[in-house]
Amino acid sequence: MDPATQTHCVLLLDLPPSALGGIDLLSFTTTPRFRGVKNLPPGLHFVFASSDMSLSVRHGAWFYVSPGGGAPQVFIKKWSPATEELVDETSQTSVMRWKANLGQIWKDALTPYRQTVPSGTSEEDDAAEESADWSSLTSRINATLLSRICGLNPDHWSLSSSSSAAQDLERIPGLDSSNSIINPEKELKFLPIDLKRTWREGATGRERTDAAQDRSWALGELVDHHCQGSNLRMREFEILGELQFCFLMVLTLNNSSCLEQWKRLLGLLLTSRQAIRERSQLYLQLLKTLSLQLTHCASMEASMFDMHEAGGGFLKPLLRRFKKNLDEFDGKWKSDIEEEFEELQEFLQQEFNWELDDSYVKRGMLELEDGERVEMDMNGADEDDETGEYAPTVVELSASQMKELRRSDVRQGGGARAAEEDEEDADLDDMDTRY
Template sequence: MDATPCILLLVPAGALGGIDLLSFTTTPRFKGIKDLPGGWHFVFTSSTTSLSVRHGAWFRVNDVEETSSTTQSITSTSGSSCRSPDLFVKKWDARDEELVPESDPAEVLRWRANLGAIWRDGLTPYRQSASRDAGDEGDKELDWRALTDAIGEGLLDRVLGGGGGAGGQQHWGLTSASSAARDADDIPGLSNDRDGGGGSSGGGGDGGGGAAWQPEKELELLPVDLKMTWGEGVTGRERTEAAQDRSWALGELVERVCGGREEEVLGELQFAFLMVLTLNNNSCLEQWKRLLELLLTCKKAVVQRAGFYCRFLRLLRLQLQHCQDTETMLFDLNDEGGSLLKRLLRRFRKGLEELEGKGKSDVVDELDELEDFLRGEYGWQLDDSFVRRGMLELEDGEQVEMDVGTRFDEDDEAGEFAPMVVELTEEQAKSLGAFGGEDGSGGAQAAEQHGKRLAKPESGIAGEEVQEESEDEVDLDDMDARY
């Protein structure tokens, strides 16, 4: 028996099991997976193979270089080369219906001592494809490394909390129902209090016949706010530019939240995508969309962070290649389901055409490759060179004028989707932060000063008339807001 890293996945027979990009149905003899390569891995399971809540956990296997250096240190101190492989033990808790790490060090040692008995028949070799083609298997393993190369322990600690378990059992766990606070569903009548839900850990509620109610883990995802992409106190043209070019919001996110590490944004994009792919986690899907919309609506940042954007576009292309791996339709890239991504890519392309810089050409090359993939795989036409109105000749020779109508108005911001200028009431302006003052007096004072600046009267009498007139307008606006 070769000493290779392995994970024991102690789940019932007939359950859903999976590691990284491969999922399978467990058998009575299945005990785990051996020959794990170095790097980050994600194991997941569910009590049934149907649409039920899935549970998963991240863990990291030491690379060969790290393991060999550890072996050398052990050899130099003890005089013998005896190395035990990394062993991770995860088991299914039938009472709480969740995947948990083995917390008893004695039990971990027992399993390590008995590895020889289950090595051949109970442990399956690590693989990422059901195909027998060695080339396809190698590609899938390389894909997994590329899909996780920005994920690190710091990111998992931030999103999922500490992952250190008893006896060195790494376990950063979450489920299909884990959610960020902003994505959580607040259902009236259902209590979030564990004791108030009737399913206490003491076995109450259903007499111990069912699983104890467990609160879902809250995900601490990056705070991406697409409705507030400008700094505090910014008004006028600066606010408009910040809404059209979200480079400031991206820079603020990287510097203030991520500590200047662009890798953190890519890591969360990878984490969110993989949690949708393996667990069907809806909150991670929403975060993936938010990050895409933030990154693809920046202009200045593309030149300022050209290397980052090249990595991002390569990652996005690889993720889209694996969208069909999911059993559900969460990643729907058909003509209708891909409308969000189509709109973002068209807008990103138009923004690139307005930029100049030495890093632009590399980003354009990566975008061209992404568009070529989408064109060949899904038939997407992301440019504007297609017919929207024209004459068609039928079989009988009759000519009919055809028009696609308003189908592309939203993408082009035309028709009813075109931007327009509106006048805000005082209440609306206050809600947008245009006027200060918590007691409402600040809005009237600002409007009064605004009227004075517009009039600029030369005499005091005229100034009083303008002031009274502006106060009357404010009173009318208040009445409009109330009635």
């Protein structure tokens, strides 16, 4: 093979027969002659594989193709039959041998890189047509972000369907995960988000209430103390990078922990009212990112994003709350955000029949075919209007009830102290028994 015709490529070696393989947004069933993908464009890429097309655990790895001239880059990943995972080829002897023999497999065993598969021209069975949005979907992901989440392993930032953040692990009392005979899964180091506590340490009363309703303080804390960018804009965009990472790992690996973090990030961003004004560029890019992501939700297996659920799952209420907060601001600064949100709103209305404003009938009389009239209402209408069971209620306590409440608090405090004393006595008894 003429070296001048060689391009960047990734080798996927030792895959089982009829295994699932994929790169970026394209997945396919491999054939016995398949050895990898050639003609890779510069930028970040993600390869993944599993032993078959069923619901088996998928393993994947990120790598970076450098732009510019120089010798073409060759990335070598291989399937480990012992652990059933995709690993990096670390043997320099094997790496040199495969590079020297590329000419033998270049034409027939390496498929050209593409993200769309024209009908009737697929080289692999079950190839799925995907759009060419990969570069936009990864625009905020970089090596620093991948190293923080997946560990410092350049060009093989790996994870699997079972990889999880610590807060998403299902803890089983009495079971020490370090003693498991199964290879422990990699822990994902996500940005720490706790939507149940979005106020500063020591906050009380009204400050807590405001911070729970407007999570701008928690967002600022995340940007200032946990993101690693060199300036404010880069730190803000790191949050978008993690949002992109999580979405793509759900899309390709069906990783449930990434799905939970994707929801947490949106739950924080879309409920931070004051931040919309203070970080307008962040929110403009957020809406562009989210719009592109939602166009790919139809590709998701098992409807993990809940887009077709009654009431719109978790996302529709968040978007309605964001729109309400945005409408409360005045000024020309928000015109770009409003325009982007209107495009998103139009897409959601056409694709999922979502209504994000209040200009629709929530309750009314519906006449059936037999002439009978019944009263109908929309799901969640009471919650939106704060009526019915969602209506706020003010409870006035009598003097005797207040006295009983204080007495109950005292009893609970005394009970806790008594329990601590009993525990200390039990520890002393155990020490006497042992020694």
